[in-house]
Amino acid sequence: MFKVNDNYLKLPGSYLFSTIGKKVREYKAANPDRSVISLGIGDVTQPLAPAIIEALHGAVDEMAAAETFHGYAPDLGYEFLRNAIAKNDYADRGCEIAADEIFVSDGAKCDSGNIQEIFSVDNKIAVCDPVYPVYVDTNVMAGRTGTYDAKTGTWSDVIYMPCTAENGFAPELPKETPDIIYLCFPNNPTGSTITKDQLQMWVDYANKVGAVIIYDAAYEAYISEENVPHSIYECVGARTCAIELKSFSKNAGFTGTRLGYTVIPKDLKSGDVMLHSLWARRHGTKYNGAPYIVQKAGEAVYSPEGKKQLAGQVGYYMNNAKTILTGLKEMGYTVSGGVNAPYIWLKTPAGMTSWEFFDVLLEKANVVGTPGSGFGPSGEGYFRLTAFGTYESTVEALERIRKI
Numbered sequence: 001m002f003k004v005n006d007n008y009l010k011l012p013g014s015y016l017f018s019t020i021g022k023k024v025r026e027y028k029a030a031n032p033d034r035s036v037i038s039l040g041i042g043d044v045t046q047p048l049a050p051a052i053i054e055a056l057h058g059a060v061d062e063m064a065a066a067e068t069f070h071g072y073a074p075d076l077g078y079e080f081l082r083n084a085i086a087k088n089d090y091a092d093r094g095c096e097i098a099a100d101e102i103f104v105s106d107g108a109k110c111d112s113g114n115i116q117e118i119f120s121v122d123n124k125i126a127v128c129d130p131v132y133p134v135y136v137d138t139n140v141m142a143g144r145t146g147t148y149d150a151k152t153g154t155w156s157d158v159i160y161m162p163c164t165a166e167n168g169f170a171p172e173l174p175k176e177t178p179d180i181i182y183l184c185f186p187n188n189p190t191g192s193t194i195t196k197d198q199l200q201m202w203v204d205y206a207n208k209v210g211a212v213i214i215y216d217a218a219y220e221a222y223i224s225e226e227n228v229p230h231s232i233y234e235c236v237g238a239r240t241c242a243i244e245l246k247s248f249s250k251n252a253g254f255t256g257t258r259l260g261y262t263v264i265p266k267d268l269k270s271g272d273v274m275l276h277s278l279w280a281r282r283h284g285t286k287y288n289g290a291p292y293i294v295q296k297a298g299e300a301v302y303s304p305e306g307k308k309q310l311a312g313q314v315g316y317y318m319n320n321a322k323t324i325l326t327g328l329k330e331m332g333y334t335v336s337g338g339v340n341a342p343y344i345w346l347k348t349p350a351g352m353t354s355w356e357f358f359d360v361l362l363e364k365a366n367v368v369g370t371p372g373s374g375f376g377p378s379g380e381g382y383f384r385l386t387a388f389g390t391y392e393s394t395v396e397a398l399e400r401i402r403k404i
């Protein structure tokens with residue numbers, strides 16, 4: 001008789017956004033006359049930029065003729081895209097990453113979930129708290145996290161690194177030594193980031209203790225301040241300890257188009273085994289490549305027109321972030337983030353829990369946000385708003401919050 005992977009049964013409750021979706025649907029059903037504004041889920045709203053649309057149309061036409069038709073893509077991704085990435089995201093920033101160290105994929109969520117497969121089940125992971133839920137949940141599915149304590153909302157075999165107002169939402173080196181360290185900067189959900197010196201400290205630490213850093217740079221395009229690293233490979237020694245994940249979702253609006261990549265330097269080894277070889281083996285076995293059409297669209301992200309148009313799009317969202325940040329400050333809220341990331345992290349007022357504030361915001365302002373506690377125990381008492389709405393709905397949402 002078949003048995004299920006019972007690690008799945010250890011996963012607590014439903015996924016955060018399903019719970020939010022259900023609450024919002026129920027509210028709308030009970031109040032059909034109200035218009036609800038969502039500043040909740042981290043999904044973009046601006047259409048694909050003209051340079052990307054043009055590349056997509058061109059690639060579709062190529063697929064219509066036998067001479068220019070494309071079937072299966074190469075395992076690592078098309079060279080035209082990997083070369084564009086290597087040049088623009090790495091060489092131009094002084095980072096030493098070769099095109100054949102880049103693995104093109106259909107997004108950073110899959111990669112961040114799948115990457116744990118190439119590590120021993122005995123490895124211990126360390127995560128920031130609060131954290132993007134994918135890192136922990138995929139390790140639960142693999143049986144790497146021990147037992148769940150519903151009271152504290154933590155796993156026995158996971159090292160949590162609290163990111164709170166006290167440490168400026170930047171993790172401190174853990175007391176217990178981890179094998180795998182997940183870092184995401186600029187951060188989802190807190191919108192915080194760390195300086196190059198701070199990231200260098202993590203790289204030095206990982207090299208010292210023999211840990212690997214899985215660095216999620218999905219929000220790199222939102223960095224506006226100097227001295228914030230755009231890639232972990234800006235740090236000395238990162239080639240021997242760091243994997244970097246990137247996505248086209250937040251910088252170029254590819255959430256529905258799907259494109260991302262993972263960088264594994266060939267110097268990153270366990271003994272004499274290159275992680276690059278293992279990931280190449282996995283990629284070749286389980287993945288058949290991002291569509292040619294989408295990789296052509298990805299190439300357009302790096303064209304001069306593409307870059308200009310996307311800077312405008314990021315600027316549009318960051319203007320929303322500024323609107324939310326300054327608006328909430330005026331109202332007396334304690335807020336952070338929103339400067340190098342499209343997320344605003346606010347302290348819930350009057351000692352409300354995250355979910356209590358969610359209900360107040362939904363019912364009194366008809367605005368949807370994300371409860372901080374959904375991202376980990378240290379997120380309790382916090383709340384996330386995103387800058388991914390339209391400018392008009394963002395302004396309207398703030399007007400409504402002002403009237404609570």
Ligand SMILES: *Cc1c(COP(=O)(O)O)cnc(C)c1O
Nearest residue numbers: 107108109132188218247249260
């Ligand atoms: C949105 C997001 C991603 C990107 O996911 P895709 O699968 O590329 O759309 C990755 N990491 C974090 C932390 C994110 O918020």
